[in-house]
Amino acid sequence: MTPDLRQFRYFVAVAEELSFTRAATRLMIAQQSLSQQITALERNLGVKLFERDSRGTRLTDTGALFLPEARAALARADEAVAVVARARRGEAGELSLAFLATTANHLLPPIVRAARSRLPSVSVLTTETAIGSLVDGVLDGSFDLAFTRPPQVPGLASHTIATEQVCAVLPAGHPLADRAALSLADLAGERWVMTPRSSWEPWHRAFDESFRAAGFSPQVVARDASVQGFWAWSRPGSG
Template sequence: MDLQQMRYVVALAETRNFTRAAERCDVVQSSLSHRIAGLERELGVRLFARSSRRVELTSAGTAFLAAARDCLAAADRAVADAAAAAGVVRGRLAVGVIVTTAAVDIPDLLQRYRASYPDVHVRLRAGGSDELAAAVRTGDLDIAFLGLPEGERPAGVESLALDHDRHVLIVPAGHRLAGAAPVTLREIADETYVDFTAGTPARAQSDQAFAAAGLVRDVAYEAGFAELVPGLVARGLGVALMPSAFIRPVVAADPALALVPVVDGPRRVEYLAWSRFNPSPATRALLDVLGVRGRSQE
């Protein structure tokens, strides 16, 4: 068994297609098929169930896949560490980003990172703050940009507060509050709301603010991703509270929406989070580009 065979197994497991797996590994399909079949003979088990139309992992394949990924990650880290010792940063960097990130211009950051470390391959993953923080803790992500309610910090990871922001209310342009002076949560508690999925940090920011004020509101529409919220509001389905720095440019570009300041609205803190256990050279390099290393983490 060798690392290349493991890479073939991982590629086939993720694509579920021999042709796409071979393209990803930059080999001909027959070679990939032959090497995987040889590995199955060596192990004495079938890793994949195959038909003319489908490829799926067997139970043995599922068990093998997790260990194979760990072995490949360890091998990649060994190569990256050896290169870093010689003054060259290479390898892979997995970055998690919430869609509403506003404290850092992610494309600009990656452009600067690429200019300094062109041998690092970057994988971006979008998701919720709780999901991304968990991925950093397990090592599935190297670093992540998160947003949490004020007073909460990412658990089990190193973190740095990047920015503090207050939510604003977004309403349809024809709404009675469009163009109004700043309002309070009590004045808008009876509105119908569009918000994020219950149980997520993005939703908790507004839920906690209303609960602290002793207020109850009606959330009629739950959206799993931020891009959907302004569209629902623009069509008159409800109003929404969203982070100011993220939503202001969106509203400025859409005449169907209006912003209303909220005096006692929810507050959000954007965090940078990374593994507290032996971060990779590529991770340390990104922290350098951000100017994080050596800064206080309060």
């Protein structure tokens, strides 16, 4: 019969107290029950762990060898229980976080640092992806959490953590480049570079509604999914 962790705890208590009486008091059990469990442990292991005589209780050589192993086994068992408890509270395991390239520099780092500081047992895994893949990944369970943009998606809970102004990227020297603020209507005659419609249709529908409200349909000369691409297309003569 394999010894159980309770017997390990009883053995460690007796080994540390070198007294069955004190160990029983510490464990809050009857001394007779403690003696029976130690005897059962010795029988299961096939060795004698303690010597008991008129001078008291002392470990045998085998008992002395067994003591650090029993302590290690108990510590490992306690840690296993603690890991499960942390996981139950959401404080252990992995957190898969998806983000857009436009959030990588200013929004992502402080949030990841805070998560790792508050939840040191949680591995935070980050993935940069396009907005459509980001939303789909949360819906199908590939990602636990994502930093995205409006509009809201049915079936997903969302919370606003930052509000940003929309900006227009214009070539240097453009007549509108020095303006402190622009309306969408101010850009009606410009050539537009936008993300592919396939990247996330709900996002483009929101833009379409804004364009209609401003009274024009944009002249889209190129579509690019990358931030670097937008900067390249903003050169004079491109878009």
